Amino acid sequence: MANEAVFTLEPGALSSLAPMSIVLATAFLVLLWDVIAKPRDRGILLGFSIAGLALAAIVSLILWSHADPVSHTIFSGRLAIDRFSLFFNLVFSVVATLVLMISRDYLIREQIDVGEYYALIMFSVFGMMLLAAAADLLMLFIGVEAMSIPVYVLVAFNRSRIRCIEGALKYFILGAFATAFLLYGIALLYGQTGTTSLADIHTFLEGSSGSHVLVPVGIALMIVGFGFKIGSVPFHMWTPDAYEGAATPVTAIMATGVKAAAFAAIIRAFLAFSPSLVMFRVVLWVIVALTVVVGNIAAIRQLNLKRMLAYSSIAHSGYMLAALLAIEPIWGPQTSNAMSSLLYYLLAYLFMNIGAFGVIVVVGSRENEAVDVRDWAGLGFKYPWLGAAMALFMLSLGGLPPTAGFFAKFYLFSAVVHAGYTPLIILAVLMSAASFFYYLRVVVYMYMQPSEGACTPTVSPLAAVAIGVSALATLWLGIAPSALFPFLEWAQRSVAVLL
Amino acid sequence: MVSTSHLLILSAVLFALGMAGVVIRRNVIIVMMCIELMLNAVNVSFVAFARQLGSIDGHIIVFFVMAVAAAEAGVGLALVIAMFRHKSTVNLDHVNLMKG
Numbered sequence: 001m002a003n004e005a006v007f008t009l010e011p012g013a014l015s016s017l018a019p020m021s022i023v024l025a026t027a028f029l030v031l032l033w034d035v036i037a038k039p040r041d042r043g044i045l046l047g048f049s050i051a052g053l054a055l056a057a058i059v060s061l062i063l064w065s066h067a068d069p070v071s072h073t074i075f076s077g078r079l080a081i082d083r084f085s086l087f088f089n090l091v092f093s094v095v096a097t098l099v100l101m102i103s104r105d106y107l108i109r110e111q112i113d114v115g116e117y118y119a120l121i122m123f124s125v126f127g128m129m130l131l132a133a134a135a136d137l138l139m140l141f142i143g144v145e146a147m148s149i150p151v152y153v154l155v156a157f158n159r160s161r162i163r164c165i166e167g168a169l170k171y172f173i174l175g176a177f178a179t180a181f182l183l184y185g186i187a188l189l190y191g192q193t194g195t196t197s198l199a200d201i202h203t204f205l206e207g208s209s210g211s212h213v214l215v216p217v218g219i220a221l222m223i224v225g226f227g228f229k230i231g232s233v234p235f236h237m238w239t240p241d242a243y244e245g246a247a248t249p250v251t252a253i254m255a256t257g258v259k260a261a262a263f264a265a266i267i268r269a270f271l272a273f274s275p276s277l278v279m280f281r282v283v284l285w286v287i288v289a290l291t292v293v294v295g296n297i298a299a300i301r302q303l304n305l306k307r308m309l310a311y312s313s314i315a316h317s318g319y320m321l322a323a324l325l326a327i328e329p330i331w332g333p334q335t336s337n338a339m340s341s342l343l344y345y346l347l348a349y350l351f352m353n354i355g356a357f358g359v360i361v362v363v364g365s366r367e368n369e370a371v372d373v374r375d376w377a378g379l380g381f382k383y384p385w386l387g388a389a390m391a392l393f394m395l396s397l398g399g400l401p402p403t404a405g406f407f408a409k410f411y412l413f414s415a416v417v418h419a420g421y422t423p424l425i426i427l428a429v430l431m432s433a434a435s436f437f438y439y440l441r442v443v444v445y446m447y448m449q450p451s452e453g454a455c456t457p458t459v460s461p462l463a464a465v466a467i468g469v470s471a472l473a474t475l476w477l478g479i480a481p482s483a484l485f486p487f488l489e490w491a492q493r494s495v496a497v498l499l
Numbered sequence: 500m501v502s503t504s505h506l507l508i509l510s511a512v513l514f515a516l517g518m519a520g521v522v523i524r525r526n527v528i529i530v531m532m533c534i535e536l537m538l539n540a541v542n543v544s545f546v547a548f549a550r551q552l553g554s555i556d557g558h559i560i561v562f563f564v565m566a567v568a569a570a571e572a573g574v575g576l577a578l579v580i581a582m583f584r585h586k587s588t589v590n591l592d593h594v595n596l597m598k599g
Contacts, residue, residue, distance in 0.1 A: 138560050144569045152574050162585045166594050169578050173530055173591075176571055177521055180537035183564065184514060186556075187541050191507075191548035196556055241597045 013074035016063060016081040019056040019089045020129045026052025027122035034115025039169060042113045046104055049118040052096050053125070058088045075134050080135035080268075087262045087494035088132035095257045095350055096125045101466035102358040103249035105458065107380075109366045110247070112158055120157075121253065124150040128261035136195040137186040140265055144182065146231065147261055148175055151254060155246040167245020174228060174238040182225025188218030198272035203273040219273050219280065223287075226269075229262040230317045231310075233290040240298075244308035244371070248364065252357035254349045255313045263320060263346060267339060267370035271498050275329050284325055289427055291318030296431045299438045305360055305371045308438055312397060313353065315435060319428055320345055323412055326419035336418055336495055339409035343491035348396070348477055355470030356369035356393040359386060361459045362467070370455050373442055378451025380443075386457055389471045391443045396474045398439040399432050404477035411488070415417050420498070506547035513540035527582070527589045531575050536566045 029052075030045050039046070064086040073080045107113035127147025134140040143399060152175065156168030190196050192214035193204040205215065227235040243251045270277060295315030302308035317427070326338030363379065363386065364370035380387030396403035409432060415423045477487065513536060520533030542561045549557025579589055586593050 034500070138556075138563060142563060142567070145571070149570055149574055156578055156581060157582050163596055165578065165581045165585060167597050169527070169582055169591075169594055172575055172578055173521070173527075173534070176531075177518075177537075179571075180514070180517070180534060180541065183538065183541045184544070186560075187544040187548065190557060190560075191544065193550045194554060196560070244597050363568045369561070393560065424586075 009134050010074050016072070017079075017084070018063070019060045019093075020126055020133075022052055022056040022059065023122055023126045023129065024094075026056075027119045027126065029121045030115055030122060031229060032179065034119070042107075042118075043104075043119070045115050045118050046100060049100055049122060052122065053093045053097045053100075057090050057097075060089040063088070066076070071277065073199075076135045077199065078139050079133045081133060082497040083494045084127070084264070084268075084447040084497055085133035087311035087490070088260065089129050091347065091350065092125050092128045092132070092257055092261060092434070095253065095260070095354065096121055098354045098358070098466045099249050099253045099257070100472060101159065102252065102354070102361045104462050105460050106247060106249050106361050106364075110124045110158055112247075117154070117157060120150040120154050121268055124154070124253070125257065126206065130258055131261045134265060134268065137189065137198065137199050137201075137269075140269065141179075141183060141186060143261075143265065144179065147258060148179070148229075151250070151258060154250045155242055155254070160246075163245040165245075167242045170238050170245075172239070174429060177234065178225045178498035179230030180328065181221050181228075185218045185221030185225060188214045188221065188313065192218065198268060198379065202272040202275070205273065208288065213297045215276055216279060220410075222282070223268065223280065223283070226262060226266050227287065230259055230266070230321070231314050232287055232321060233314065234287075234315050236294070236314050239314055240307045240310040243313070244304060244306045248306065248357055248361045251309075252354050252361075255309065255357070259313065259317065260350060261344050263342070263426060266324070267342065267495075268498065270324050270327055271331065271335070271339075274327050274335075277327055278329060281325065284321065284420070285424060287411075288318050288322045288325065288424060291315065291321060292428050292431045296435045299435065302438065303373050305376075307371075308373070309353070309356060310340045312435065312438070315431065316349055316397075319409065319412060319432070320349075322416045322421070322424060322428060325421055325424070326416050328419075334415070338412075338415040338419065339495040339498070340488060340492040341408075341415045343494060344488055345408040345412045346366040347491070348408035348474070350404075351470045351473040352393045352396040352405055355389060355467055355474060358463060358467040358470060359390045359393065361373060362459045362463050363455050365456055365458070368455065373445050375452075375455050376445045377443065377449035379455060379457075380446035382451060383457055383459075386459065386467075387446045389467050390446065390469055394442050396478070398436045400436075402475075402478050407478055408490070460499075485487075503547050503551040505517065506543060510540045510543040510547065513537075513543065516540075525591045527579050527591055531572065531579070534575075535568060535572065538564055 023322045030049055064083055067083050072082055111286045124147055127143055130146055131143030135141045155171050156164050192212045193201050231239040292315055295318055298462040299308050299311035320342055321337045323342040327335050378467050396405035399409045417425050504555055517533045518539035521530050542564055543562050545557040
């Protein structure tokens with residue numbers, strides 16, 4: 001059907017691209033400015049990047065409030081500029097802003113404060129926005145690559161450190177390997193259905209009798225490709241090494257922005273594949289169970305904070321993947337609940353993770369990156385605000401009641417239980433109880449061990465604001481119940497366009 | 500006459516060869532070549548399907564894949580050079596600083 005269609009530009013197509021265009025334009029201007037500006041003050045570049053992200057966020061908000069309740073696709077159905085993608089645009093802008101704010105000190109003390117860093121972050125954010133808006137398998141592929149390639153470079157950014165190169169190399173090889181699987185899956189789906197549009201694939205699968213052998217193989221290959229991107233077991237091998245090797249602010253954006261964008265694409269793709277998803281229930285069940293167990297068990301023996309957070313992010317991927325089990329062949333309120341709880345979980349997860357990585361950045365110094373938890377002994381009393389923030393993020397990651405992490409887990413788990421996966425959720429709850437062992441270890445070291453003075457935190461105002469905002473968001477999403485419902489409703493309305 | 504299934508089998512064999520190469524070979528350059536082989540195996544599938552379906556989409560996607568593969572190779576080779584500067588080797592067995 002797309003073959004006969006003459007390419008037409010829908011009215012408003014270009015203006016609805018505004019958030020992406022702004023981010024991309026900022027990236028190019030940052031690159032240009034870095035070359036031509038005589039006094040090389042990178043503070044200007046940082047301010048300019050944040051201004052670009054803020055503008056993109058504002059435009060996304062405006063578009064969000066004016067968006068059609070029905071899905072709005074542009075470029076002959078290639079991109080969907082709906083509330084779902086605009087919600088994610090906003091999320092990515094906030095994430096990138098916070099990450100840039102915690103990056104500044106790190107870049108200066110490692111003497112790698114060059115303009116390319118800001119440009120690469122912006123290019124990667126552009127890829128994330130593209131990925132969240134992809135309504136077509138080709139755009140999905142381009143989005144994944146536009147997001148990943150700048151991140152490969154970012155992981156290796158501190159190239160005087162051998163660990164950075166090693167982490168980047170592992171991430172690159174396994175990432176490219178996974179991309180090939182994703183692409184093969186796309187090829188098989190295209191071959192069987194004759195289209196790359198997610199909406200057309202959904203229509204095809206609804207009407208098909210299920211005798212198409214290439215469809216399940218294609219979906220399976222895509223699950224492998226996505227599994228690598230979000231770091232689910234058994235495709236998680238690169239995660240701890242890449243997270244440990246990368247510069248800490250880069251780890252922060254890998255654990256949050258990249259993962260959120262991958263989940264946005266997974267939600268869109270899985271909703272399109274929903275008629276054929278029944279046969280993958282068992283596979284998904286096993287992947288979720290393995291991810292939750294392996295992630296939490298492996299984290300227990302990590303004394304390296306970055307590796308610990310890497311395994312913890314694997315475990316969180318497992319919890320979030322569980323929500324996909326609740327997708328019904330014909331979308332109903334159960335699917336809608338599961339998807340909106342997944343969005344809420346992502347939101348909570350982003351803030352607590354960026355906050356935790358932000359604290360690690362400011363506690364570290366050039367000589368000692370402060371990734372060993374034993375170096376944190378006594379920190380809680382010497383630096384009460386920093387200690388309190390870290391304790392809050394750790395408890396929230398574990399899921400203690402008055403924090404965002406608890407409500408995120410509560411909504412997500414109850415949505416999956418309603419779908420009839422009680423044993424799996426019992427396993428997940430047990431594992432998240434076990435996770436307190438390694439989250440609380442950080443708190444114990446900070447408050448209950450004698451101070452050895454191994455760490456000398458230097459908190460700049462910029463980083464303090466970023467950590468403060470993350471902490472407030474983590475608390476606010478958890479403490480104020482009235483704050484909860486707008487967010488949930490917001491997430492629900494964002495998903496509603498897909499259903 | 501070459502049928503679509505012939506081409507698909509060729510594509511699957513090439514993809515499997517590339518996959519085996521990534522898993523077995525220890526030289527980073529060879530591993531990257533194997534990844535390229537996998538991507539181009541997929542391209543064969545796309546072209547075969549496009550011919551069978553009489554649709555242009557598959558042909559177009561191949562160009563996108565080639566462009567992306569080129570960008571990826573650029574970043575990958577830069578990483579290999581950075582690694583060679585540190586270790587004077589391109590063998591993946593020597594990339595073993597981080598474990599656990």
